[in-house]
Amino acid sequence: MRRAYWSADFAEAHVVEAMLRAHGVQAWVFDALLVRQDWFKTLMFGGYRVMVADEDGMRAADVIGEYRAGTLAIADDAVERPACPRCATPGRDDPAPFRRVFALMITADLVLALGFRLATGSSAEMLALVLGGSVVVVPVIALVFTRYLKGRYVCPQCAMRWRALSASFATMAREVDAATDVDAGAKGEAAP
Structure with missing residues (x-):
């Protein structure tokens, strides 16, 4: 091996x-x-x-x-994307929410560090410790905004931004079962 x-x-x-x-x-x-x-x-x-x-x-x-x-x-045009509600053009991923959350994380990091520095008047070593501690705070902010980031699209033609909610697992399972039953019936077989 x-x-x-x-x-x-x-x-x-x-x-x-x-x-x-x-x-x-x-x-x-x-x-x-x-x-x-x-x-x-x-x-x-x-x-x-x-x-x-x-x-x-x-x-x-x-x-x-x-x-x-x-x-x-995979070719970009082979990826299934939801259609724009306004003009029916396939959308693409919207980077704007990611940029906003990233800016919020940097701002929170700087406010945390500056607030600690002003409150304690500590040395540069303590400031570095707080910036290192904010490594814990930043992912927490990212976890809070995960729902905000998922399923965001923008239309390349009309620039409309929307959120496409994905179907639940139960809904997708029912659709697969229904398609399987139809396929089995079309072939003349008994459905499992």
């Missing part, structure tokens, strides 16, 4: 594993449970290793090269 890829990101390692398997290369993510137990030491453990058989090494290197070059990316 040989290492074909490594990542410090758990999800990316599994994406590469699935991508290799989709291209006919047997791949496995090694050390996933070990690294996840103490993720502060991810780099010390060597990250998440994607391993392949020796005979599949060259094929895996080719597929990973295509992945890194971006040739395996």
